[in-house]
Amino acid sequence: MDEDHISFLGYEFRGASVHPRGKVTPARIRDADWTAIVPEIRTVLGETLFVPRERKSDLEAFCRRHGIERVARPDVWEDLLEPFLDTRIAPDQESATLDRLRDAGFAAHEVSAIRRRLTPLMLAYNFDAMVWAWAYLGLFDLLHAANAPVVDPGLQADLGEPAAFYAWAMAIADRHR
Template identity: 70%
Template sequence: MEVRFAEGHICFLRYDFRGATIHPAGTVTPDRIRDADWKAVTPEIRTTEGEILFIPREQRPDLERFCRRHGIARKARRDVWEDLLEPFLDTWIAPEDERATVERLREAGFPPEEVAEIRRRLAPLMHAYNFDGMVWQWAILGLYDLLSAANAPFVDSRLQDALGDPAAFYAWTMATAAR
């Protein structure tokens, strides 16, 4: 990912997530940005269309300055993908923590059957990414990690192809994140 901040726009010189409106490159102007979170684990902007676009961590200050200059509000959100992808972390999850995760997902509108289906669909991809790819993430796997797994060159392309059309998969991840 390569991003450049200009006075009146953010230029994504290289955005690796297939299906994104700015893939492989594109520009976003302030009028297309609903809000941003420069303090997130991976800084992000949310467009007026509901798309979440990520900014490299080392450019947090640039994103904050851009947003302040253009009156773009900071809004922190819980990444529902962190709960959906919890079973693929390289750690043991205590039963009480799993119950809390299930409850948060239920409150967000995810019935247990849907959670199980999402996890079943993504299990091969996330195992290949976090374990076979030796990422070994033990604390958080979120939307950024899911998109990384779906596009990482070290993940077997057959697993990525099994996700279906990249634009449709990307749209599904964004719609899920919006819940």
């Protein structure tokens, strides 16, 4: 991280404003969360950019230096991707998840459509690629699955044009502020 911008080198998520290389200035940053599972920046346009964990203290220092607020927000993708975890989801837990999604503005038919669209990708990612995540899958995992070499490129291609898929995922993530 430089004094006046954050550089991204080799950013792996196709469609990102910083893919494969780019920078973000403080004026483009809405907020950040350096304490998140994977530290993140939220741009004023609603894009979530992820920062390597080993740079979390650098991200915190950068944000403090530029007066960028730390905002911890729920990852709506955690609830949307819950069925793809390597664990049994109890009915009361599933009901609570659907309640949170409803409260975030997601109708039941939309949740079903999102999950149906992502089923082949997320099953391939978490089970076929042997990730075996059992506690958490979120936006970072979804983007990783859509770009990782461990997932069949045909399944990734079925998602559509990478920039359009990325924009769709970001728009969903930004709905729950």
